[in-house]
Amino acid sequence: MPVFEPEPAPRAAPTLAPLGEPAGDLALAIRGLTKHFGSVTAVDGVDLDVPRGCFYGFVGPNGAGKTTTLAMVTGLLRPDSGTVLIDGADVWTDPATAKSSLGVLPDRLRLFDRLTGTEFLHHAGALHGLDRATVARRAADLVQAFGLESASRRFVSDFSAGMVKKIAIAAAMIHSPRLLVLDEPFESVDPVSAQLVIDVLKKFAQVGGTVLLSSHSMDLIERVCDNVAIIAEGRLLAAGPMSEVLDGTTLEDRFVELAGGATAVEGMEWLQSFSD
Amino acid sequence: MVAELLRLRLRLVANLFRGARRDVAVRVVGLLVAILVVALAFAGIRMLQGSGPQFMARSIIGLGAVGSLAALLVPIILARRELMPARGFIGYRMPRAVLIPVLAAFTLIGPAVLVIAVVLAPLGVWRGADAALTLGCAVLLVVQTLLSLRIGAAIGAALRSRRRLGRWVRAVAVVLMVAAIVPAVAVILTRAFLLVPDRIAPGVRIALSVIRPIDSSPAIDAMAGSPFGALWAAPSYRLLGQGDRVGSAILIGVGTIVVLAAVWSLVVVLQQRATWPQRRVAVARHAPGWFGRTPSTPAGAITARSFTYWARDPRYRTVVATLPAIPILMLLAMWVGGVPFPAGVLVPLPVMVIVLAWSTSHNDVAYDHTALWQHLAASTRGVHDRIGRMWPPLVLGALLVLVGAPLTAWGHGDWTILPAVVGVNLALLLGSVGVGSGVSAQLPYAAPRPGDGAFRHPQTADGAGGAAQALSLLLVLVTALPAFAAAGLWLAGVPGAWNWVSLLAGVVFGGRRWRSASGAGGAVSTDAGRNSSPSPCETRAHERPAVPGHRRRRHRCARPRARGAPERRAHRGRRPRPLRPLRAEGEDRGVGGHRQAGARPLRQGVGAGPRSREVPGLPRLQGDLRAHEVTRAASRAQRLARPASRAARAASPLIGPPQAEHTPDCAHSTLSGRQRRPRRRHHRRMTRWPAETFRVRDALELGLGRELLRSEQLTSPFHGVRVVGRVDGHDALCRAYATKMATRAAFSSTTAARLWGIPLPWIGDQRLHISSPLERPQARGRGVVGHRHDPDLVSITQCAGLRVLSPADTWCSLAGVLSTPDLVAAADFLITGLPNRDVRPLATRPDLIAAVDRRRHVPGVTDLRRALSLARAGAWSRPESLLRVVAGCAGLPEPELNAELRGVLIDLFWPEFGVGAEYDGDHHRERTQHRADVHRHERIADHGVVLAHVTADDLFDRTRETVARIGQRLRGRGWLDRSMVRLERIPVLRR
Structure with missing residues (x-):
């Protein structure tokens, strides 16, 4: 017989204290970022500091505001209020400077998928104003690093979902940005390819690059990242170095504890009696 | 020297009538048709003779020009190789001044001799013109035709390796050919029908008479002025009394010949260039498509x-x-x-x-x-x-x-x-x-x-678009x-x-x-x-x-x-985030990385390249000469070049390819000591076999009687091959076949895999798999399975002195023969080698990727891609690879392979869960191994790692049960995967 334990009393969701003025050596500083969609508040006053050279994970349940936050950070979505500084440059008042050091992988937006893999990289490089020789050299390196040799002559529209992610990450890296913002980079990427991407990103972080990536896979974030921020319902619940946030538990446990998930499956008794 | 070349040429022509019966039949029929055409030409000329000099002369110009054009274009369209390419004579030290005319002239020895007959045909008509002009033109025409044929064949052969360009060039050639034939024939036919008025239906005559009569046809005038018709036109002009045009026509003709001769010289020079600059691959500065413009x-x-x-x-x-x-x-x-x-x-x-x-x-x-x-x-x-x-x-x-x-x-x-x-x-x-x-x-x-x-416009509710x-x-x-x-x-x-x-x-x-x-x-x-x-x-x-x-x-x-997107259309509600269809893991069929970049292919580069039968003095003779023919021609040529010694002459008739185990001059060698002892001693004393393995044909040439070849000392593994004693093992069987193997064939499929040492499941079929280039006949006969390969896509290397597909191509040739898990195991072996037995990797992952990519549309390539995406360096044996693959198929997390845990290696190790799996092969029952194993397992247990032991029966007969057991251990150690272990996905393994 299973032993039922009394449920622990739900803790009040903690809210982080607002951060002060951003320091100078931050790759990314977010202050008071807010976005409303009609009556829904998608992102509610998010403050976040991402130091240089770290591998920052951004986790949250579905609909927590991860994608919205990252879209505002990368200049794809205008915030209602708040500022985003990338290397000290405001994304919304000085976009040319800010975006020159920013590489973006948005979630579920289309790509120019009638181009072949190599053409796609050349397109991305030229948009960033790189000269042809540089683009060609970097494209060759990236294609090799991501194991896309076989795909470089095929149309992006014919790629599998994982390969699309990989080529998009490659395109985001081609202008050698200082900050990479990747929204769900490992979604539908097979484990071997994911490891490949992680290796490339780790190398990027080792030489001083900064990676901010969102995922709903706690295991992966816990394994890969050295910093983590947990977001739910548009609010940041915890942020900082992994060990501090985890506090001895696993990320999954900590996340469930903070976000108050794991609600009992009540009122779905019909699910337990199978129809025959 | 020229005489030697002549002999070689004759042999080559004779070889046209050897080989597969069907090919010979095709060639004979072709020759008969050509002879028939010549006969018809003579008959036609005779028929034309009655129709007045004007028509006769012009029809000869038309047909002749078409023929001359055909001499250039038809080889471009049809030829895939040259009978006697200049490249084959690099080793002969023959001055080009000799080689260029001789090679062109030797074209006459062979089917092209019919050219002379064709050129002779109109001589009867031209009789009216002066003899010197007529004969001169005939000779020039022969020269022009020979040069055209050689140049055409060279172009055709060169286009073989450039497929896309070849397709275009051939299409243009066909169009040109048709464009020349149609007006000439149509115009001539109108008149030809008029020649025989009563027997042909008058309706046809009327229909044809609509076409402008040949006498004023501009097409024939154009042909007469062209490089191809000029020499045909010159005697005709004299015949028609237009003597002033003879000079210019001959000038055009001679100019054409000079140009053709220059082109032919260039062809010879280019073909004799020892090396070609490598075509650069993936130039760094190159941008694709429009992005480069x-x-x-x-x-x-x-x-x-x-x-x-x-x-x-x-x-x-x-x-x-x-x-x-x-x-x-x-x-x-x-x-x-x-x-x-x-x-x-x-x-x-x-x-x-x-x-x-x-x-x-x-x-x-x-x-x-x-x-x-x-x-x-x-x-x-x-x-x-x-x-x-x-x-x-x-x-x-x-x-x-x-x-x-x-x-x-x-x-x-x-x-x-x-x-x-x-x-x-x-x-x-x-x-x-x-x-x-x-x-x-x-x-x-x-x-x-x-x-x-x-x-396909999406639906819109408002009129914004309008x-x-x-x-x-x-x-x-x-x-x-x-x-x-x-x-x-x-x-x-x-x-x-x-x-x-x-x-x-x-x-x-x-x-x-x-x-x-x-x-x-x-x-x-x-x-x-x-x-x-x-x-x-x-x-x-x-x-x-x-x-x-x-x-x-x-x-x-x-x-x-945005509304056009279906996945969004489905979720118009308040939820800010739409659902997404779940995707299975491993959907990415892309090929993984190549962490094997440092690994070097082991045995490549042992042989100089794809031609193992090459003789040092004659680096590359293309065409399909038998090895010994090449050898003989080469050695004779060398003898002519410098005074030959007796010893050199004695060593000249070689048998089979120069191989590692067989000395080249093995004609008089005795049995080697390793050879299995023959049954009857006196035979051994009496008979001196030419080699351990030899061809019947060579033995007959050396004077051994047929009787002797039926000796009980010999086994005959293949038709026309004899081996002294028994054929011992797979490699010996391959060596035996190598004596008769076609020049450009190579071992492939499971045979090649065995030669490379790739681990295979048990395969009952012991026949050898031989792959021949596409244009050559497939290997046939007892104990042999023939395959085909495209020589442009497949690279051939040497393995133990035998011509074998390269490791990567061998792996590709296993598609369809092996199941996916076995393909993965084979790929694992190729990119890992056997680290515990000091066998280095034979290929890198990029090699395999490249090989698969070359076979884009070949059946089985899907299997190869899937196997490649699953392949990983690190597995040291086939069972380890298979265990990893089935565990992966069932959804278990990816293990580390041969991971080291405080100085102890574990076959498959999940460090985050402290679970390992060990494949215990049968050799683990051996005493010292057993003791070492127990010691290892205890040390592993000391570190708190749970080990699952897997035997061959567990792996092959109780696969699902075994994987479920490992999954259970993982679960027990904290593996929380919401998905179940999907045992139904586990494939069946072959022992």
């Missing part, structure tokens, strides 16, 4: 992208494809409606311009759908976007006007209208592109989605209004140069509209950050897609587009 700037990138899309995207292509239908349909409709043609012909071109330029550009931004985020991410300026998008419609439109305006004026019947037509259409073109660019940035509306056809269309079209027409007005005045006959006014108005107003509207579009869609007001439409267009599922009323322009 436009500057590497944002505007250039967008231009290149636009051109690429116009070429590839059905939404643009359909528009271009429908253009030709417009004039046809409109003119037809107006003809039915009774509109006079001069007026009606003015209408289609403006319509085409509008369809081309306006319909594509006024909503171009929306065509990109949400992909435009890249512009925002790169902070691209709107004006660059506008400029980039303008080029394809502008260029195509300009071409259309350039072609269409003169045609329109011609159809109209009055060329003075041309400026007005150009003016109106330019105004429409520039207006369309300019207005389109502005409107598409300001008012994008729902468009067909990328990949859809041009006419408004944008109406507005932009109106603006375009307003732009062209002045030009239209002036053109109207011109048509109405109002005095004044209104046609030029129309042109001016068109250029001025169109240009202004283009500049202002496109500039406006550019300014409007300039990057949002430049002015931080939220008005820019591009920003608006992006704002929505960035948050899928949410809609905002005031952003009308972007709404309908």
Whole structure:
């Protein structure tokens, strides 16, 4: 017989204290970022500091505001209020400077998928104003690093979902940005390819690059990242170095504890009696 | 030296009648047909003799010119190899001054001898001309034909390895051939039928007489003046009394021969070049497609992208494809409606311009759908976007006007209208592109989605699209209004140069509209950050897609587009995030990385390359000479070059390829000590076999009697091969076959895999797998399975002195033979080697990827790709690979392979769970191994690792049970996967 334990009393969701003025050596500083969609508040006053050279994970349940936050950070979505500084440059008042050091992988937006893999990289490089020789050299390196040799002559529209992610990450890296913002980079990427991407990103972080990536896979974030921020319902619940946030538990446990998930499956008794 | 070459040539010609029976039959039939053609030529000439010198001479010119052209083109079309390529004579130290004429002349020895007969045919007709001229022309014709044949064959052979180019060149050659044959034959036939009036149906005669008679046919005149007909024409001119033209005709003919001789010399020189520069692969500075033609700037990138899309995207292509239908349909409709043609012909071109330029550009931004985020991410300026998008419609439109305006004026019947037509259409073109660019940035509306056809418009509830269309079209027409007005005045006959006014108005107003509207579009869609007001439409267009599922009323322009996406349509509710279809892991069929970059292929480079039968003095003789023939010719040639010693002569007849185990001059070697002892001693004493393994044919040539070859000392593993004693093992069997293997064949499939040491499941079939190049006959016979390979795609290396497909190609040839898990195990072996037995990796992952990519359309390539994506370096044996694959198939997490845990290796190890799996092969039962194992296992247990032991029976017979057991252990150690272990996905393994 299973032993039922009394449920622990739900803790009040903690809210982080607002951060002060951003320091100078931050790759990314977010202050008071807010976005409303009609009556829904998608992102509610998010403050976040991402130091240089770290591998920052951004986790949250579905609909927590991860994608919205990252879209505002990368200049794809205008915030209602708040500022985003990338290397000290405001994304919304000085976009040319800010975006020159920013590489973006948005979630579920289309790509120019009638181009072949190599053409796609050349397109991305030229948009960033790189000269042809540089683009060609970097494209060759990236294609090799991501194991896309076989795909470089095929149309992006014919790629599998994982390969699309990989080529998009490659395109985001081609202008050698200082900050990479990747929204769900490992979604539908097979484990071997994911490891490949992680290796490339780790190398990027080792030489001083900064990676901010969102995922709903706690295991992966816990394994890969050295910093983590947990977001739910548009609010940041915890942020900082992994060990501090985890506090001895696993990320999954900590996340469930903070976000108050794991609600009992009540009122779905019909699910337990199978129809025959 | 020339005599040696002659002998070689004769042998080659004789070889044409050897080989597979079917091939010989084809060649014989071909030869008979050629002889028949020659006979017919003679008969035809005789028939023509009665029809007057004029017709006779001209028909000879026509047919002769076609024949001369055919001598060049037919080899280009048909030849795939040369019988005696100059490249084969690099080793002969033959001066080129000799080689060039001799090789060309030797063409006569062979089927080409019929050329002489053909050239002789018209001699009877030419009898009237003086003998010197006639004979001279005949000789020159033979020379021209021989050179043409050699050059054609060289081109045909060279095109073999350049397939795409070859296809084009051959197509052009065929067209040229047909273009020459059709008029010549048709024109001659008309007269030929007239020669036999009564027996041929008179109807045919009447029909044919419609064609212009040969006497005045311009086609024949053109042929007579061409390089191919000049020499045929020269004697005919004398015959016809046009002596003044003889000189020029001969000049053309001799000039042609000089040119051909120069080309032939060049061919020989090129073929004899010892090395060719490697074709550079993936040049670093090279940019693909249009991206290499436009500057590497944002505007250039967008231009290149636009051109690429116009070429590839059905939404643009359909528009271009429908253009030709417009004039046809409109003119037809107006003809039915009774509109006079001069007026009606003015209408289609403006319509085409509008369809081309306006319909594509006024909503171009929306065509990109949400992909435009890249512009925002790169902070691209709107004006660059506008400029980039303008080029394809502008260029195509300009071409259309350039072609269409003169045609329109011609159809109209009055060329003075041309400026007005150009003016109106330019105004429409520039207006369309300019207005389109502005409107598409300001008012994008729902468009067909990328990949859809041009006419699949998504449903829209509001009239945004209609408004944008109406507005932009109106603006375009307003732009062209002045030009239209002036053109109207011109048509109405109002005095004044209104046609030029129309042109001016068109250029001025169109240009202004283009500049202002496109500039406006550019300014409007300039990057949002430049002015931080939220008005820019591009920003608006992006704002929505960035948050899928949410809609905002005031952003009308972007709404309908987003609505087109089905996954979004399904979720119009309040939830800000739509559901997404679940995707299985491992969906990415892409090939993984190549962490094996440091690993080197082991045995490659042992042989010099694909030709193991090459003789040092004669590096590369192409063609299909048997090895010993090459050898013999080479050695004789060398003997001629310097005084030969007795020993050298004695060593000359070689048997079989020079191999590692067999000394080249093994003609008189005795049995080696390793050989199995024959049954009867006295035979051994009496018989000195030429080698351990030899061909019956060689033995007969050396004078061994057939009786002797039936000796019980010999086994005959294959037809025509004898082995002294028994054939011992697989490698010996391969060596035995190698003596008779065709020059360019190689071992493939499981045979090659065994030679490379690739681990295989038990395979009962012991036959050898031989792969021959596509154009050679497939290997057949007892104990042999023949395959085919494309020599351009497959590389052949040496393995233990045998010609074997390279490791990567061997692996590819196993597709369809092995199951996917076994393919993975084979790939694991190739990229890992056997680290515990000091076998280095035979291939790298990129090698395998490249090999698979070369076989893009070959059956089984899907299997290969899947296996490649599963392959990983690190497994030290086949069972380890298989265990890893089945565990992966069932959804277990990926283990570390041969991971080290405090100095102890574990076959499969999940460090995060402290679980390991060990495959215990049968050798683990051996005493010392067993003791070592127990010690290891205890040490592993000391570190708190749970081990699952797997035996062969566990792996092959109880696969699911075993995997479930490992899964259980993992679960027990904290593996929390919401998905179940999917045992039903585990494939069946072969032992």
